Amino acid sequence: MRLLQAVIVLSLVAARVAPLGAHHSFAAFDRQKAVTLTGVVTEVQWNNPHAWIQVIVTDQKGKQTEWGFECGSPNMMARTGWSRTTVKAGDKVTVVANPLKDGRPNAALVRITLPDGRVLGPGDAPPPKPLK
Amino acid sequence: MHLVTRTVRRPLWLAVAVVAMACNAAPGSTEPPSKVSPLEFTVSKASQLKLTGVWVAVGTFDDPAGPAPWSNTPWPATPPFTDVGRRESARLADIKNVVPCQPGGPIFAMWELGLFPIEILEAPDRVVIKPENSALPRRIHLNRSSHPADLEPSWMGDSIGRWDGDVLVVDTVGINGRTRGMNGVGSNARVSADDAKPRLPVSDQLHLVERLRLVADGEVLEDEMTITDPKNYTAPLVIKHYWQRRPDIEVLEYVCGERPRSEDEVNTK
Numbered sequence: 186m187r188l189l190q191a192v193i194v195l196s197l198v199a200a201r202v203a204p205l206g207a208h209h210s211f212a213a214f215d216r217q218k219a220v221t222l223t224g225v226v227t228e229v230q231w232n233n234p235h236a237w238i239q240v241i242v243t244d245q246k247g248k249q250t251e252w253g254f255e256c257g258s259p260n261m262m263a264r265t266g267w268s269r270t271t272v273k274a275g276d277k278v279t280v281v282a283n284p285l286k287d288g289r290p291n292a293a294l295v296r297i298t299l300p301d302g303r304v305l306g307p308g309d310a311p312p313p314k315p316l317k
Numbered sequence: 318m319h320l321v322t323r324t325v326r327r328p329l330w331l332a333v334a335v336v337a338m339a340c341n342a343a344p345g346s347t348e349p350p351s352k353v354s355p356l357e358f359t360v361s362k363a364s365q366l367k368l369t370g371v372w373v374a375v376g377t378f379d380d381p382a383g384p385a386p387w388s389n390t391p392w393p394a395t396p397p398f399t400d401v402g403r404r405e406s407a408r409l410a411d412i413k414n415v416v417p418c419q420p421g422g423p424i425f426a427m428w429e430l431g432l433f434p435i436e437i438l439e440a441p442d443r444v445v446i447k448p449e450n451s452a453l454p455r456r457i458h459l460n461r462s463s464h465p466a467d468l469e470p471s472w473m474g475d476s477i478g479r480w481d482g483d484v485l486v487v488d489t490v491g492i493n494g495r496t497r498g499m500n501g502v503g504s505n506a507r508v509s510a511d512d513a514k515p516r517l518p519v520s521d522q523l524h525l526v527e528r529l530r531l532v533a534d535g536e537v538l539e540d541e542m543t544i545t546d547p548k549n550y551t552a553p554l555v556i557k558h559y560w561q562r563r564p565d566i567e568v569l570e571y572v573c574g575e576r577p578r579s580e581d582e583v584n585t586k
Binding site (some may be wrong): 214230232233234235237255257258260261263264310311313314316 | 373374375376377378379383384418430431432433450533536537561563565566569570571572573574575576577578
């Protein structure tokens with residue numbers, strides 16, 4: 186199938202949004218709603234204060250929408266399994282994210298499934314080291 | 318004008334170069350620099366560079382307290398606000414009032430739920446804490462016992478420290494009162510249970526006393542903070558935060574203003 190199908194699942198289950206600590210609030214995102222979107226990455230902005238992943242999502246009618254998914258900072262992401270080359274333009278990915286409350290196609294990334302099947306979060310605290 | 322500038326600058330430049338060469342002329346010399354006064358400080362042997370290293374706060378957005386027994390004290394759900402404090406808290410909770418990349422100040426620097434590590438470096442006369450999330454370090458002066466009389470307000474304030482046995486007692490005043498709230502990003506972001514609590518403003522009247530000590534065989538750093546700010550609160554706030562020693566982690570660069578998107582930007586890249 187040439188066009189990717191967009192699968193949008195609305196969930197009333199609260200999903201955690203991307204961590205922050207930076208320049209703006211995540212209050213604009215609806216934490217009570219999680220969308221699942223599949224599409225093709227057009228650009229990865231691996232930069233501070235937060236990384237963004239731009240994805241073209243094509244719905245069942247063929248309409249294309251560019252979504253922006255906000256992640257944590259590259260530092261946080263690097264400590265939780267990411268690198269600047271983990272996601273590349275052209276990759277087909279599936280993203281679960283909390284969308285903006287106002288309906289515009291931006292969302293806080295909750296988790297992403299990569300082409301190789303790996304699932305990564307938005308960048309959070311590194312897993313604690315077990316204490317002796 | 319161009320010629321005049323050159324003729325004036327060249328002698329100065331030459332003079333600096335001559336001095337620099339003179340200073341480097343005797344690399345094997347053991348003579349101390351003649352015009353530098355001996356530093357006056359006392360260092361407890363309790364120090365022994367125990368605090369030096371990279372530390373990651375316990376707690377995550379899913380679990381702000383972190384695992385027992387070294388769990389962070391929750392921020393108060395009903396802080397003892399003054400009228401001014403209540404108004405200031407409401408102002409900080411309004412996302413329109415969030416100032417992009419505003420420095421966090423000394424309290425926020427020590428509370429990051431593991432997202433940003435801190436690096437502690439100990440020198441004979443000072444302890445320097447470099448938070449990853451801030452370009453500004455905290456400098457804790459061990460070589461004086463009082464704050465300057467005419468203190469210039471600053472983002473991190475003036476910190477003096479002394480060793481009380483195995484406890485580093487740090488006293489901080491002189492912040493400028495323009496930092497983010499002590500418990501978050503400056504808005505009601507609602508990303509964790511703790512973040513849904515009232516914003517806790519910090520004024521220029523802040524008096525912060527910290528007791529830093531190692532627990533768990535030196536693997537965990539306890540920071541007990543007694544936060545007195547009569548402009549915002551009718552009583553001190555006392556909290557403990559915990560940090561885990563993480564030699565496996567590097568403090569990296571973080572530049573908040575590198576490429577931020579504002580609230581109104583959507584897909585503008």
